[in-house]
Amino acid sequence: MQTRQQQDALQALEDVQNVLEQEEEFKKSYATAVHRFPFLIRQNGLQQTLAFYAGKAHAKAETGQNTRDTAEGLFLDHILATLNLNSEPDQVNILKDLARADLQSYMRHTRRCLEVALWYRRFVESVLKIDATGTSIEETTDRGNHDGD
DSSP: OOOOHHHHHHHHHHHHHHHSSSSSSHHHHHHHHHHHHHHHHHHHHHHHHHHHHHHHHHHHHGGGGGGSSSSSHHHHHHHHTTTSSSSOOOOOHHHHHHHHHHHHHHHHHHHHHHHHHHHHHHHHIIIBBOOSSBBBBHHHHHHHHHHOO
């Protein structure tokens, strides 16, 4: 039997590893979305942050793409699926459910989102090797090693 943290870590790792197959620009957008997520929750609240990510995904997908084809949409689906808020993540219904949630449930979902987001951030840095600025960690390290040359 695994702890909830172990399950979250495993799911986040699998999701981030799947992003490795994407183009470099998509990986950077995904990493940026992951790094910004906890900050936005603390600043604006969970529901507003989820609505913001859903809005960004829909705006980028207006060319006829699926919202999951955008970095924000994919990350949002990853977060919602990991949290098991819905067996088939439906962003609109989840936002409605959160709007109706009592304070205790809303706070519980907020804490869970922050916990799960931490795993995604760790794996974005270790697997994708992209920091909060969208810069490759390897590039930053290489520059640091050559500054003295």
